[in-house]
Amino acid sequence: xxxxxxxxxxxxxxxxxxxxxxxxxxxxxxxxxxxxxxxxxxxxxxxxxxxxxxxxxxxxxxxxxxxxxxxxxxxxxxxxxxxxxxxxxxxxxxxxxxxxxxxxxxxxxxxxxxxxxxxxxxxxxxxxxxxxxxxxxxxxxxxxxxxxxxxxxxxxxxxxxxxxxxxxxxxxxxxxxxxxxxxxxxxxxxxxxxxxxxxxxxxxxxxxxxxxxxxxxxxxxxxxxxxxxxxxxxxxxxxxxxxxxxxxxxxxxxxxxxxxxxxxxxxxxxxxxxxxxxxxxxxxxxxxxxxxxxxxxxxxxxxxxxxxxxxxxxxxxxxxxxxxxxxxxxxxxxxxxxxxxxxxxxxx
Amino acid sequence: xxxxxxxxxxxxxxxxxxxxxxxxxxxxxxxxxxxxxxxxxxxxxxxxxxxxxxxxxxxxxxxxxxxxxxxxxxxxxxxxxxxxxxxxxxxxxxxxxxxxxxxxxxxxxxxxxxxxxxxxxxxxxxxxxxxx
Numbered sequence: 441x442x443x444x445x446x447x448x449x450x451x452x453x454x455x456x457x458x459x460x461x462x463x464x465x466x467x468x469x470x471x472x473x474x475x476x477x478x479x480x481x482x483x484x485x486x487x488x489x490x491x492x493x494x495x496x497x498x499x500x501x502x503x504x505x506x507x508x509x510x511x512x513x514x515x516x517x518x519x520x521x522x523x524x525x526x527x528x529x530x531x532x533x534x535x536x537x538x539x540x541x542x543x544x545x546x547x548x549x550x551x552x553x554x555x556x557x558x559x560x561x562x563x564x565x566x567x568x569x570x571x572x573x574x575x576x577x578x579x580x581x582x583x584x585x586x587x588x589x590x591x592x593x594x595x596x597x598x599x600x601x602x603x604x605x606x607x608x609x610x611x612x613x614x615x616x617x618x619x620x621x622x623x624x625x626x627x628x629x630x631x632x633x634x635x636x637x638x639x640x641x642x643x644x645x646x647x648x649x650x651x652x653x654x655x656x657x658x659x660x661x662x663x664x665x666x667x668x669x670x671x672x673x674x675x676x677x678x679x680x681x682x683x684x685x686x687x688x689x690x691x692x693x694x695x696x697x698x699x700x701x702x703x704x705x706x707x708x709x710x711x712x713x714x715x716x717x718x719x720x721x722x723x724x725x726x727x728x729x730x731x732x733x734x735x736x737x738x739x740x741x742x743x744x745x746x747x748x749x750x751x752x753x754x755x756x757x758x759x760x761x762x763x764x765x766x767x768x769x770x771x772x773x774x775x776x777x778x779x780x781x782x783x784x785x786x787x788x
Numbered sequence: 789x790x791x792x793x794x795x796x797x798x799x800x801x802x803x804x805x806x807x808x809x810x811x812x813x814x815x816x817x818x819x820x821x822x823x824x825x826x827x828x829x830x831x832x833x834x835x836x837x838x839x840x841x842x843x844x845x846x847x848x849x850x851x852x853x854x855x856x857x858x859x860x861x862x863x864x865x866x867x868x869x870x871x872x873x874x875x876x877x878x879x880x881x882x883x884x885x886x887x888x889x890x891x892x893x894x895x896x897x898x899x900x901x902x903x904x905x906x907x908x909x910x911x912x913x914x915x916x917x918x919x920x
Contacts, residue, residue, distance in 0.1 A: 477799040481809045751795040 449544075454537040459529060460677060462738075463684035464494040469739050470683070470746045477750040494680065498673050506669030511572040520567035521667070521674035527559035528678055532685045536611035536692060536700030537734060545702060548608045553689060554595060557644065560682055561587045564646075564653070567675075568663025579662025582653040582757055586643060589764035590650070594640035596772035600633040601626075601693040604779045610689070614697025618714020627696060629782065632775040634694045636768050638744050641686045643760065645679065647745065649752035650760055684738065687745070691737035698737060699730030824886045825904045829877040829919040833898035836875050840890035840899060848883035849890055852876045874920075881907055881915040 449455055468491050475482030483490025508514055534549045561583055568580025602608055604626055605616035617624050643650035654662030664675055699719030710720045719730035810817060836853040858869040891899045909915050
């Protein structure tokens with residue numbers, strides 16, 4: 441019975457089916473917002489207002505011919521998409537989604553998720569490396585260079601709320617603003633870290649303005665130049681799920697989560713604000729509130745990412761390294777100090 | 789980055805405004821004023837001068853003037869009735885460049901361009917318009 445439950449968790453909710461479905465929904469939100477900001481309509485014909493278009497794209501790619509370059513390492517070439525998909529999908533399992541009490545949550549799962557979120561970048565690098573093509577190699581080296589630029593600010597930004605909450609457990613960080621009545625003001629004091637997290641998440645997703653590894657005007661498709669058919673479809677799905685996991689992680693640690701209590705967590709200690717803006721309730725009301733919170737908060741993060749994408753042009757690889765180390769990292773450190781100051785004064 | 793985010797107000801304005809994309813094949817597209825569509829020929833106005841045929845830059849117009857016997861019988865003491873003319877315009881749409889030259893040079897305004905623009909066809913014969 442218990443193993444059946446775990447299998448359901450892994451395969452259905454919050455596992456594979458839910459993640460695939462919800463991440464395509466987020467991609468639709470992203471494409472729609474991006475299109476509307478450019479005065480276009482975006483996807484229109486597949487499903488209501490084109491809602492099923494991301495799924496249709498992936499299904500179409502799955503049916504396409506799959507070509508492996510003659511010089512490429514066949515096995516490694518085929519393994520990289522699976523590895524990156526597995527990594528993001530596993531990371532998604534640790535996110536506290538409504539009413540599961542995060543079935544495999546433990547003290548320190550934030551570190552695990554951050555670690556798992558690094559694997560896609562590495563597998564992307566290796567995918568480019570094993571393709572043995574000039575464009576792929578160029579893209580692959582850019583992936584790694586960019587990784588060293590954004591990863592440290594990203595970690596610093598995500599760890600700030602963890603220090604504030606005094607826990608490495610995502611669900612505990614998520615409910616922290618709601619545990620004491622009138623405690624919600626810890627959300628605004630993390631604003632700098634939130635901004636840094638959004639910027640670095642965009643870099644992690646390799647989207648404009650940080651789409652340097654796959655800058656199509658320079659290096660065709662970057663590390664994915666040689667990928668086609670099913671393998672490219674898996675990479676596409678991986679990118680969608682990465683966007684969901686990244687957005688949900690940011691929403692959990694900065695915006696108060698969406699209704700999943702940590703193991704042994706007490707619902708009674710959560711104030712009214714937390715019940716409404718966190719959805720930490722049982723029953724049908726809790727389900728509705730939790731799901732609404734999940735959709736609204738992740739969509740809000742995706743909206744910010746799309747705005748960033750629409751407002752900016754691509755920057756150069758040296759510019760992102762300079763920008764990350766000159767601005768993002770110091771900002772995160774300043775935020776860290778602010779949080780430490782609050783902790784030292786005993787305000788939190 | 790002194791100007792980071794200058795586009796953002798514009799983006800949010802766009803969010804609220806109507807999209808410029810139209811549902812063209814599903815909704816009839818409106819054409820702008822003065823749109824040059826297909827040349828349409830009014831045989832009754834034509835005098836058969838063939839200026840359009842001569843001026844057409846892509847040689848897309850062919851005017852055929854056929855003289856028919858008069859319908860009325862000739863009457864004594866009256867001038868002979870004029871022979872009727874049957875004028876046909878053959879328009880080769882595969883060559884027409886929609887320049888409106890024919891309509892401009894026509895002294896009797898027998899040619900005017902309409903707003904029809906969905907002119908694709910599967911065979912060349914379908915693009916040969918015979919207008920009487």
